[in-house]
Amino acid sequence: MLIKLKGGKVFDPAAGVDGKTQDIYIQDGKIVKAPKQDAGVKIDKEYDLQGKVVMAGAIDMHTHIGGGKGNIARILLPEDHRADPVVRGQITRSGCGHVMPSTYVTGYRYAEMGYTAAFEPAVLPVNARQAHMEMGDTPILDKGGYVMLGSDDYLLRMMTANKDQQAINDYVAWTLQAAKGIGIKVVNAGGINAFKFNQRQLDLDEKNVYYDVSPRQVLQSLATAVNQLGIPHPLHVHGCNLGVPGNVETTLDTIQGIGGLPMHLTHIQFHSYGAEGDFKFSSGAAQIAEAINKNKNITADVGQILFGQTVTASGDSMHQHANHQFANPSKWVCMDIECDAGCGVVPFKYRDQNFVNALQWAIGLEIFLLVDDPWRVFLTTDHPNGAPFTSYPHLIRLLMDKSFRNDMLATIHPEAQKMTTLASIDREYSLQEIAIMTRAGAAKLVGLHDRGGLSSGNWADITVYTEHEDRQRMFEKPDYVFKDGQLVVKDGEVVKVTWGTTHIVKPDYDASVEKDLKKYFDRYLTMKLGNFKISDDEFTEDGRGSLTEHPLKGGAA
Ligand SMILES: [Zn+2]
Structure with a gap:
Protein backbone atom coordinates (compact mmCIF):
# COMPACT_ATOMS: atom_id res chain seq x y z
CA MET A 1 0.00 0.00 0.00
CA LEU A 2 1.51 3.29 -1.14
CA ILE A 3 0.24 6.44 0.58
CA LYS A 4 0.91 9.96 -0.64
CA LEU A 5 0.74 13.02 1.60
CA LYS A 6 0.40 15.75 -0.96
CA GLY A 7 1.51 19.34 -0.79
CA GLY A 8 1.95 19.94 2.94
CA LYS A 9 4.28 22.56 4.44
CA VAL A 10 6.97 20.32 5.87
CA PHE A 11 8.93 21.17 9.01
CA ASP A 12 11.64 18.53 9.23
CA PRO A 13 14.69 19.93 11.01
CA ALA A 14 16.43 16.53 10.89
CA ALA A 15 16.70 17.03 7.13
CA GLY A 16 17.03 20.81 7.24
CA VAL A 17 13.58 21.34 5.72
CA ASP A 18 11.93 24.48 7.10
CA GLY A 19 8.39 24.93 5.86
CA LYS A 20 8.99 23.88 2.26
CA THR A 21 6.01 22.45 0.37
CA GLN A 22 6.72 18.85 -0.49
CA ASP A 23 5.09 15.44 -0.86
CA ILE A 24 5.75 12.52 1.44
CA TYR A 25 5.29 8.87 0.46
CA ILE A 26 4.64 6.01 2.86
CA GLN A 27 5.01 2.30 2.20
CA ASP A 28 5.09 -0.65 4.63
CA GLY A 29 5.12 1.68 7.61
CA LYS A 30 8.12 3.69 6.46
CA ILE A 31 8.75 6.87 4.54
CA VAL A 32 9.96 6.11 1.03
CA LYS A 33 11.41 8.15 -1.84
CA ALA A 34 9.03 9.57 -4.44
CA PRO A 35 8.34 6.92 -7.08
CA LYS A 36 9.71 7.69 -10.54
CA GLN A 37 7.16 9.57 -12.68
CA ASP A 38 7.11 7.07 -15.51
CA ALA A 39 7.25 3.88 -13.46
CA GLY A 40 3.45 3.56 -13.51
CA VAL A 41 3.31 3.21 -9.74
CA LYS A 42 -0.20 3.29 -8.34
CA ILE A 43 -0.91 5.52 -5.35
CA ASP A 44 -3.37 3.63 -3.15
CA LYS A 45 -4.38 6.51 -0.95
CA GLU A 46 -3.75 10.23 -1.24
CA TYR A 47 -4.23 12.95 1.38
CA ASP A 48 -4.44 16.52 0.14
CA LEU A 49 -2.47 18.52 2.70
CA GLN A 50 -2.30 21.83 0.86
CA GLY A 51 -1.57 24.58 3.37
CA LYS A 52 -1.31 22.13 6.28
CA VAL A 53 1.71 21.89 8.58
CA VAL A 54 3.49 18.53 8.50
CA MET A 55 5.93 17.39 11.17
CA ALA A 56 7.26 14.06 12.42
CA GLY A 57 5.32 12.58 15.33
CA ALA A 58 6.23 14.32 18.57
CA ILE A 59 8.47 12.60 21.13
CA ASP A 60 8.21 13.24 24.85
CA MET A 61 11.69 12.51 26.15
CA HIS A 62 10.76 12.74 29.86
CA THR A 63 7.32 11.78 31.16
CA HIS A 64 6.30 9.56 34.04
CA ILE A 65 4.00 7.06 32.36
CA GLY A 66 5.18 3.77 33.87
CA GLY A 67 6.36 2.37 37.17
CA GLY A 68 5.12 2.04 40.70
CA LYS A 69 4.89 5.70 41.63
CA GLY A 70 2.28 6.30 38.94
CA ASN A 71 0.07 3.67 40.49
CA ILE A 72 0.59 5.13 43.95
CA ALA A 73 -0.53 8.49 42.57
CA ARG A 74 -3.62 6.87 41.06
CA ILE A 75 -4.51 5.15 44.33
CA LEU A 76 -3.92 8.35 46.26
CA LEU A 77 -6.24 10.47 44.10
CA PRO A 78 -9.66 8.86 43.58
CA GLU A 79 -11.12 12.36 43.16
CA ASP A 80 -8.91 12.79 40.10
CA HIS A 81 -10.48 9.68 38.54
CA ARG A 82 -13.99 10.90 39.20
CA ALA A 83 -13.23 14.34 37.75
CA ASP A 84 -12.13 13.07 34.37
CA PRO A 85 -13.77 9.85 33.21
CA VAL A 86 -13.39 8.63 29.63
CA VAL A 87 -16.21 6.46 28.35
CA ARG A 88 -15.64 3.52 26.10
CA GLY A 89 -15.78 4.34 22.40
CA GLN A 90 -16.20 2.20 19.29
CA ILE A 91 -12.54 1.24 19.30
CA THR A 92 -11.21 2.83 22.49
CA ARG A 93 -11.52 1.56 26.04
CA SER A 94 -12.77 3.42 29.04
CA GLY A 95 -10.40 4.95 31.58
CA CYS A 96 -10.03 7.93 33.81
CA GLY A 97 -7.74 10.43 35.44
CA HIS A 98 -6.61 13.95 34.57
CA VAL A 99 -3.27 14.41 36.33
CA MET A 100 -2.28 10.73 36.19
CA PRO A 101 -4.55 9.09 33.63
CA SER A 102 -4.86 5.34 33.28
CA THR A 103 -2.58 3.66 30.74
CA TYR A 104 -5.07 3.49 27.88
CA VAL A 105 -6.15 7.10 28.31
CA THR A 106 -2.48 8.15 28.43
CA GLY A 107 -1.86 6.56 25.04
CA TYR A 108 -5.00 8.01 23.46
CA ARG A 109 -4.41 11.54 24.76
CA TYR A 110 -0.79 11.65 23.68
CA ALA A 111 -1.70 10.41 20.21
CA GLU A 112 -4.57 12.89 19.97
CA MET A 113 -2.01 15.69 20.51
CA GLY A 114 0.27 14.32 17.76
CA TYR A 115 2.73 12.47 19.98
CA THR A 116 3.97 9.07 18.85
CA ALA A 117 6.62 8.24 21.49
CA ALA A 118 7.16 8.83 25.21
CA PHE A 119 10.02 7.89 27.52
CA GLU A 120 9.69 6.97 31.19
CA PRO A 121 12.64 8.53 32.96
CA ALA A 122 12.70 6.65 36.28
CA VAL A 123 12.69 2.89 35.79
CA LEU A 124 14.01 1.33 38.97
CA PRO A 125 15.77 -1.89 38.00
CA VAL A 126 13.87 -3.87 40.62
CA ASN A 127 10.56 -2.47 39.28
CA ALA A 128 11.49 -2.53 35.61
CA ARG A 129 9.19 -5.41 34.70
CA GLN A 130 6.19 -3.61 36.14
CA ALA A 131 7.16 -0.34 34.41
CA HIS A 132 7.44 -2.12 31.04
CA MET A 133 4.14 -3.93 31.54
CA GLU A 134 2.44 -0.64 32.26
CA MET A 135 4.02 0.99 29.21
CA GLY A 136 3.11 -2.14 27.25
CA ASP A 137 -0.49 -1.40 28.22
CA THR A 138 -0.24 2.14 26.81
CA PRO A 139 -1.54 2.08 23.24
CA ILE A 140 -0.21 3.72 20.06
CA LEU A 141 2.95 5.25 21.56
CA ASP A 142 6.47 3.95 21.23
CA LYS A 143 8.18 3.91 24.60
CA GLY A 144 11.36 3.26 26.45
CA GLY A 145 12.88 3.79 29.86
CA TYR A 146 15.91 5.30 31.54
CA VAL A 147 17.17 2.94 34.20
CA MET A 148 17.81 4.54 37.58
CA LEU A 149 21.17 4.05 39.27
CA GLY A 150 23.18 6.12 41.71
CA SER A 151 21.45 5.48 45.01
CA ASP A 152 21.63 1.70 44.67
CA ASP A 153 23.51 -0.04 47.40
CA TYR A 154 25.49 -2.20 44.95
CA LEU A 155 27.02 0.75 43.06
CA LEU A 156 27.74 2.68 46.25
CA ARG A 157 29.49 -0.37 47.71
CA MET A 158 31.59 -0.62 44.55
CA MET A 159 32.55 3.02 44.90
CA THR A 160 33.39 2.68 48.59
CA ALA A 161 35.63 -0.25 47.65
CA ASN A 162 37.31 1.86 44.92
CA LYS A 163 36.40 -0.58 42.14
CA ASP A 164 37.83 0.54 38.81
CA GLN A 165 35.82 2.20 36.04
CA GLN A 166 35.72 -0.99 33.96
CA ALA A 167 33.94 -2.83 36.79
CA ILE A 168 31.43 0.00 37.06
CA ASN A 169 30.91 -0.01 33.29
CA ASP A 170 30.17 -3.74 33.37
CA TYR A 171 27.64 -3.30 36.15
CA VAL A 172 25.95 -0.37 34.38
CA ALA A 173 25.74 -2.23 31.06
CA TRP A 174 24.50 -5.40 32.74
CA THR A 175 21.78 -3.52 34.62
CA LEU A 176 20.69 -1.61 31.51
CA GLN A 177 20.35 -4.85 29.56
CA ALA A 178 18.62 -6.70 32.41
CA ALA A 179 16.08 -3.88 32.86
CA LYS A 180 15.71 -3.26 29.09
CA GLY A 181 16.39 0.47 29.09
CA ILE A 182 17.67 2.98 26.55
CA GLY A 183 19.51 5.26 28.96
CA ILE A 184 20.81 5.72 32.49
CA LYS A 185 19.18 8.12 34.92
CA VAL A 186 20.43 9.32 38.26
CA VAL A 187 18.15 10.98 40.80
CA ASN A 188 19.67 13.09 43.57
CA ALA A 189 22.89 11.08 43.18
CA GLY A 190 23.33 9.03 46.33
CA GLY A 191 20.80 11.23 48.13
CA ILE A 192 17.88 8.81 48.12
CA ASN A 193 20.21 6.40 49.82
CA ALA A 194 21.55 9.01 52.25
CA PHE A 195 17.95 9.69 53.30
CA LYS A 196 17.83 6.10 54.54
CA PHE A 197 20.71 7.00 56.87
CA ASN A 198 18.76 10.01 58.14
CA GLN A 199 20.55 12.63 56.06
CA ARG A 200 17.98 15.24 55.10
CA GLN A 201 20.02 16.92 52.40
CA LEU A 202 23.08 16.09 50.37
CA ASP A 203 24.98 18.73 48.44
CA LEU A 204 27.26 17.98 45.50
CA ASP A 205 30.38 17.46 47.62
CA GLU A 206 28.76 16.22 50.78
CA LYS A 207 29.51 12.61 51.61
CA ASN A 208 26.97 9.91 52.25
CA VAL A 209 27.65 9.08 55.91
CA TYR A 210 27.58 5.35 55.35
CA TYR A 211 29.44 4.94 52.05
CA ASP A 212 31.69 7.99 52.20
CA VAL A 213 30.77 8.79 48.58
CA SER A 214 29.66 12.21 47.28
CA PRO A 215 27.09 12.99 44.57
CA ARG A 216 29.87 14.47 42.43
CA GLN A 217 31.72 11.14 42.48
CA VAL A 218 28.56 9.21 41.56
CA LEU A 219 27.83 11.57 38.66
CA GLN A 220 31.37 11.33 37.33
CA SER A 221 31.44 7.51 37.51
CA LEU A 222 28.08 7.11 35.81
CA ALA A 223 28.67 9.78 33.14
CA THR A 224 32.00 8.13 32.34
CA ALA A 225 30.35 4.71 32.13
CA VAL A 226 27.61 5.98 29.80
CA ASN A 227 30.20 7.65 27.59
CA GLN A 228 32.62 4.72 27.48
CA LEU A 229 29.84 2.21 26.82
CA GLY A 230 28.69 4.27 23.83
CA ILE A 231 25.14 4.75 25.11
CA PRO A 232 23.77 7.50 22.83
CA HIS A 233 21.59 9.17 25.48
CA PRO A 234 23.79 11.20 27.85
CA LEU A 235 23.61 10.50 31.58
CA HIS A 236 20.14 11.75 32.55
CA VAL A 237 20.55 13.75 35.74
CA HIS A 238 17.98 14.89 38.28
CA GLY A 239 20.35 17.03 40.30
CA CYS A 240 20.90 17.58 44.00
CA ASN A 241 18.80 20.00 46.04
CA LEU A 242 15.59 19.80 44.02
CA GLY A 243 13.33 22.74 44.81
CA VAL A 244 15.69 24.26 47.36
CA PRO A 245 16.07 28.09 47.17
CA GLY A 246 19.67 28.86 46.18
CA ASN A 247 20.15 25.55 44.34
CA VAL A 248 21.27 27.40 41.20
CA GLU A 249 24.82 27.30 42.62
CA THR A 250 24.68 23.50 42.93
CA THR A 251 23.38 23.19 39.38
CA LEU A 252 26.15 25.42 37.98
CA ASP A 253 28.67 23.37 39.95
CA THR A 254 27.21 20.16 38.56
CA ILE A 255 27.62 21.47 35.01
CA GLN A 256 31.26 22.42 35.66
CA GLY A 257 32.01 19.23 37.61
CA ILE A 258 31.18 16.79 34.83
CA GLY A 259 34.38 17.71 33.00
CA GLY A 260 32.91 18.11 29.53
CA LEU A 261 31.18 14.71 29.43
CA PRO A 262 27.71 14.65 27.85
CA MET A 263 25.06 15.22 30.52
CA HIS A 264 21.32 15.86 30.36
CA LEU A 265 19.87 17.91 33.22
CA THR A 266 16.22 17.13 33.66
CA HIS A 267 13.41 19.41 34.90
CA ILE A 268 16.07 22.09 35.26
CA GLN A 269 13.43 24.65 36.26
CA PHE A 270 13.29 22.97 39.68
CA HIS A 271 17.07 23.44 39.97
CA SER A 272 17.35 27.11 38.93
CA TYR A 273 16.45 28.99 42.09
CA GLY A 274 18.29 31.85 43.73
CA ALA A 275 17.74 32.96 47.32
CA GLU A 276 17.49 36.72 46.88
CA GLY A 277 14.75 39.25 47.53
CA ASP A 278 12.21 39.73 50.32
CA PHE A 279 10.99 36.15 50.05
CA LYS A 280 14.51 34.66 49.75
CA PHE A 281 13.45 33.07 46.48
CA SER A 282 14.57 34.37 43.09
CA SER A 283 15.20 33.34 39.50
CA GLY A 284 18.50 31.74 38.54
CA ALA A 285 17.32 31.19 34.97
CA ALA A 286 19.70 33.66 33.33
CA GLN A 287 22.77 32.02 34.92
CA ILE A 288 21.56 28.55 34.02
CA ALA A 289 20.79 29.52 30.42
CA GLU A 290 24.20 31.16 30.10
CA ALA A 291 25.90 28.00 31.39
CA ILE A 292 23.94 25.81 28.94
CA ASN A 293 24.73 28.17 26.07
CA LYS A 294 28.42 27.99 26.92
CA ASN A 295 28.76 24.26 27.68
CA LYS A 296 27.88 22.34 24.52
CA ASN A 297 28.03 19.00 26.35
CA ILE A 298 24.94 19.96 28.35
CA THR A 299 21.31 19.44 27.36
CA ALA A 300 18.26 20.12 29.52
CA ASP A 301 14.53 19.71 29.63
CA VAL A 302 12.62 22.36 31.47
CA GLY A 303 9.95 20.72 33.64
CA GLN A 304 7.69 23.74 33.22
CA ILE A 305 5.04 24.24 35.89
CA LEU A 306 1.58 25.33 34.83
CA PHE A 307 -1.12 26.48 37.20
CA GLY A 308 -3.68 24.03 38.51
CA GLN A 309 -3.96 20.71 40.27
CA THR A 310 -1.36 18.04 39.70
CA VAL A 311 0.58 15.41 41.60
CA THR A 312 4.32 15.12 42.00
CA ALA A 313 5.80 11.64 41.77
CA SER A 314 9.52 11.31 42.12
CA GLY A 315 12.26 8.92 43.11
CA ASP A 316 13.72 11.72 45.17
CA SER A 317 12.29 10.62 48.52
CA MET A 318 14.61 13.06 50.31
CA HIS A 319 13.02 16.14 48.73
CA GLN A 320 9.54 14.71 48.40
CA HIS A 321 9.68 14.21 52.16
CA ALA A 322 10.73 17.84 52.59
CA ASN A 323 7.89 19.00 50.32
CA HIS A 324 5.12 16.98 51.93
CA GLN A 325 4.20 20.04 54.01
CA PHE A 326 2.89 21.62 50.80
CA ALA A 327 0.73 18.63 49.85
CA ASN A 328 -2.61 19.74 48.40
CA PRO A 329 -4.88 17.92 49.05
CA SER A 330 -3.16 17.04 52.27
CA LYS A 331 -2.06 13.45 51.79
CA TRP A 332 1.22 11.97 50.63
CA VAL A 333 3.33 8.83 50.40
CA CYS A 334 7.06 8.30 50.86
CA MET A 335 8.49 4.85 50.55
CA ASP A 336 11.68 2.86 50.52
CA ILE A 337 12.29 0.53 47.60
CA GLU A 338 14.56 -2.35 48.54
CA CYS A 339 18.26 -1.62 48.06
CA ASP A 340 17.63 0.39 44.88
CA ALA A 341 16.11 3.70 45.89
CA GLY A 342 12.82 5.14 47.16
CA CYS A 343 10.01 7.35 46.00
CA GLY A 344 7.61 10.03 47.11
CA VAL A 345 4.19 11.03 45.82
CA VAL A 346 2.83 14.42 46.87
CA PRO A 347 -0.23 16.12 45.28
CA PHE A 348 0.33 19.79 44.44
CA LYS A 349 -1.82 22.66 43.35
CA TYR A 350 0.24 25.37 41.66
CA ARG A 351 -1.44 28.74 42.11
CA ASP A 352 -0.79 31.91 40.12
CA GLN A 353 -1.43 34.00 43.25
CA ASN A 354 1.22 32.13 45.22
CA PHE A 355 4.53 34.02 44.98
CA VAL A 356 6.75 30.94 44.73
CA ASN A 357 4.53 29.11 42.22
CA ALA A 358 4.16 32.24 40.10
CA LEU A 359 7.92 32.73 39.99
CA GLN A 360 8.50 29.03 39.22
CA TRP A 361 6.22 29.49 36.20
CA ALA A 362 8.25 32.49 35.04
CA ILE A 363 11.60 30.77 35.67
CA GLY A 364 10.69 27.85 33.41
CA LEU A 365 9.67 30.19 30.61
CA GLU A 366 12.82 32.28 31.06
CA ILE A 367 14.95 29.16 30.59
CA PHE A 368 13.09 28.15 27.42
CA LEU A 369 13.54 31.62 25.98
CA LEU A 370 17.13 32.29 27.08
CA VAL A 371 18.70 29.01 25.94
CA ASP A 372 19.78 29.80 22.38
CA ASP A 373 19.98 26.33 20.86
CA PRO A 374 16.63 24.52 20.51
CA TRP A 375 18.55 21.26 19.89
CA ARG A 376 19.69 21.35 23.52
CA VAL A 377 16.52 22.29 25.39
CA PHE A 378 13.38 20.16 25.50
CA LEU A 379 9.70 20.73 26.03
CA THR A 380 8.54 18.98 29.20
CA THR A 381 6.40 19.60 32.22
CA ASP A 382 8.02 16.55 33.80
CA HIS A 383 4.51 15.03 33.64
CA PRO A 384 2.83 14.98 36.10
CA ASN A 385 5.22 16.94 38.35
CA GLY A 386 4.96 20.41 36.77
CA ALA A 387 1.62 19.79 35.05
CA PRO A 388 -0.08 16.95 33.18
CA PHE A 389 1.23 16.33 29.65
CA THR A 390 -2.11 17.43 28.22
CA SER A 391 -1.06 21.04 28.86
CA TYR A 392 1.67 20.96 26.17
CA PRO A 393 -0.38 22.88 23.56
CA HIS A 394 -0.89 25.67 26.08
CA LEU A 395 2.86 25.69 26.84
CA ILE A 396 3.66 25.84 23.12
CA ARG A 397 1.43 28.90 22.81
CA LEU A 398 3.28 30.58 25.69
CA LEU A 399 6.55 30.02 23.83
CA MET A 400 5.28 31.08 20.40
CA ASP A 401 3.12 34.04 21.32
CA LYS A 402 4.70 36.92 23.22
CA SER A 403 1.53 38.93 23.73
CA PHE A 404 -0.34 35.91 25.11
CA ARG A 405 2.60 35.26 27.44
CA ASN A 406 2.69 38.85 28.65
CA ASP A 407 -1.08 38.89 29.19
CA MET A 408 -0.72 35.90 31.47
CA LEU A 409 2.33 37.37 33.18
CA ALA A 410 0.27 40.44 34.08
CA THR A 411 -2.13 38.26 36.09
CA ILE A 412 0.32 36.40 38.35
CA HIS A 413 1.38 37.37 41.87
CA PRO A 414 2.60 41.00 41.63
CA GLU A 415 5.81 40.40 43.60
CA ALA A 416 6.70 37.52 41.25
CA GLN A 417 6.20 39.86 38.27
CA LYS A 418 8.83 42.16 39.75
CA MET A 419 11.31 39.28 40.14
CA THR A 420 11.26 38.08 36.52
CA THR A 421 12.72 39.48 33.32
CA LEU A 422 10.11 37.64 31.26
CA ALA A 423 8.33 40.79 30.08
CA SER A 424 11.54 42.04 28.47
CA ILE A 425 12.18 38.86 26.47
CA ASP A 426 10.96 39.24 22.90
CA ARG A 427 11.72 35.79 21.61
CA GLU A 428 8.93 33.75 20.08
CA TYR A 429 9.62 30.17 19.07
CA SER A 430 9.12 29.37 15.39
CA LEU A 431 7.38 26.24 14.10
CA GLN A 432 10.78 24.90 13.10
CA GLU A 433 12.13 25.41 16.62
CA ILE A 434 9.10 23.62 18.09
CA ALA A 435 9.76 20.77 15.65
CA ILE A 436 13.39 20.62 16.81
CA MET A 437 12.51 20.57 20.50
CA THR A 438 9.71 18.03 20.24
CA ARG A 439 10.86 15.89 17.31
CA ALA A 440 14.31 15.97 15.69
CA GLY A 441 16.20 17.07 18.79
CA ALA A 442 14.37 14.65 21.07
CA ALA A 443 15.04 11.68 18.74
CA LYS A 444 18.71 12.61 18.52
CA LEU A 445 18.99 13.03 22.29
CA VAL A 446 17.36 9.68 23.11
CA GLY A 447 19.35 7.91 20.39
CA LEU A 448 16.50 6.91 18.04
CA HIS A 449 18.18 6.51 14.68
CA ASP A 450 15.04 6.10 12.56
CA ARG A 451 12.46 8.37 14.21
CA GLY A 452 11.92 12.09 14.62
CA GLY A 453 12.49 12.94 10.94
CA LEU A 454 10.73 12.64 7.60
CA SER A 455 13.53 11.41 5.31
CA SER A 456 13.08 8.16 3.44
CA GLY A 457 14.03 5.20 5.61
CA ASN A 458 12.47 6.66 8.73
CA TRP A 459 9.40 5.07 10.24
CA ALA A 460 6.32 7.01 9.17
CA ASP A 461 5.37 8.69 12.44
CA ILE A 462 3.79 11.87 11.07
CA THR A 463 1.54 14.60 12.44
CA VAL A 464 -0.47 17.02 10.31
CA TYR A 465 -1.88 20.27 11.72
CA THR A 466 -4.04 23.05 10.36
CA GLU A 467 -2.10 26.25 10.87
CA HIS A 468 -3.85 28.54 13.31
CA GLU A 469 -2.86 31.83 14.89
CA ASP A 470 -3.87 30.39 18.26
CA ARG A 471 -1.05 27.90 18.62
CA GLN A 472 -2.77 26.13 21.49
CA ARG A 473 -5.74 25.34 19.27
CA MET A 474 -3.43 24.25 16.49
CA PHE A 475 -1.36 21.83 18.59
CA GLU A 476 -4.33 20.51 20.57
CA LYS A 477 -6.04 18.93 17.63
CA PRO A 478 -4.04 17.57 14.70
CA ASP A 479 -5.88 16.74 11.47
CA TYR A 480 -4.03 13.48 11.06
CA VAL A 481 -1.55 11.40 13.02
CA PHE A 482 0.18 8.46 11.36
CA LYS A 483 1.97 5.87 13.50
CA ASP A 484 4.25 3.52 11.57
CA GLY A 485 2.35 4.55 8.46
CA GLN A 486 -1.11 3.82 9.85
CA LEU A 487 -3.68 6.55 10.35
CA VAL A 488 -4.34 6.47 14.11
CA VAL A 489 -5.87 9.92 14.74
CA LYS A 490 -8.20 11.98 12.56
CA ASP A 491 -9.47 15.44 13.57
CA GLY A 492 -7.99 15.00 17.03
CA GLU A 493 -9.66 11.66 17.71
CA VAL A 494 -8.28 8.14 17.80
CA VAL A 495 -9.51 6.17 14.79
CA LYS A 496 -7.22 3.16 15.11
CA VAL A 497 -5.47 1.59 18.07
CA THR A 498 -2.00 0.21 17.42
CA TRP A 499 0.83 -0.89 19.72
CA GLY A 500 4.18 0.82 19.57
CA THR A 501 7.62 -0.66 20.03
ZN1 LIG B 1 10.82 13.43 36.06
Missing part, protein backbone atom coordinates in the same frame (compact mmCIF):
# COMPACT_ATOMS: atom_id res chain seq x y z
CA THR A 502 9.95 -0.42 23.04
CA HIS A 503 13.28 1.22 22.26
CA ILE A 504 16.43 -0.17 23.88
CA VAL A 505 20.21 -0.26 23.60
CA LYS A 506 22.44 -3.20 24.46
CA PRO A 507 25.93 -2.16 25.54
CA ASP A 508 28.41 -5.00 26.10
CA TYR A 509 29.66 -6.23 29.45
CA ASP A 510 31.91 -8.95 30.79
CA ALA A 511 29.64 -11.87 31.70
CA SER A 512 31.69 -12.61 34.83
CA VAL A 513 30.01 -9.56 36.40
CA GLU A 514 27.16 -11.91 37.33
CA LYS A 515 29.31 -13.92 39.75
CA ASP A 516 29.36 -11.21 42.42
CA LEU A 517 25.89 -10.01 41.53
CA LYS A 518 24.38 -13.42 42.09
CA LYS A 519 25.87 -13.60 45.57
CA TYR A 520 24.56 -10.12 46.28
CA PHE A 521 21.05 -10.94 45.03
CA ASP A 522 20.93 -14.10 47.13
CA ARG A 523 22.00 -12.30 50.25
CA TYR A 524 20.20 -8.93 50.06
CA LEU A 525 17.33 -8.82 47.57
CA THR A 526 13.85 -10.29 47.49
CA MET A 527 14.27 -11.32 43.87
CA LYS A 528 16.61 -13.92 42.39
CA LEU A 529 19.02 -12.71 39.74
CA GLY A 530 17.45 -15.00 37.14
CA ASN A 531 14.03 -13.44 37.70
CA PHE A 532 15.42 -9.91 37.73
CA LYS A 533 16.56 -10.09 34.12
CA ILE A 534 13.75 -9.30 31.70
CA SER A 535 13.83 -11.48 28.59
CA ASP A 536 13.06 -10.31 25.07
CA ASP A 537 9.99 -12.52 24.72
CA GLU A 538 8.29 -10.86 27.68
CA PHE A 539 7.73 -7.92 25.31
CA THR A 540 6.29 -9.98 22.50
CA GLU A 541 4.45 -12.88 24.11
CA ASP A 542 1.06 -11.12 24.24
CA GLY A 543 1.36 -10.48 20.52
CA ARG A 544 1.31 -6.71 20.62
CA GLY A 545 4.72 -5.49 21.78
CA SER A 546 8.13 -5.49 20.17
CA LEU A 547 11.69 -4.42 20.89
CA THR A 548 13.78 -2.08 18.75
CA GLU A 549 17.50 -2.02 19.43
CA HIS A 550 19.38 1.14 18.50
CA PRO A 551 23.06 1.38 17.59
CA LEU A 552 25.64 2.48 20.12
CA LYS A 553 27.79 5.53 19.50
CA GLY A 554 30.64 5.09 17.04
CA GLY A 555 33.69 3.23 18.25
CA ALA A 556 32.05 1.55 21.24
CA ALA A 557 31.59 -2.20 21.19
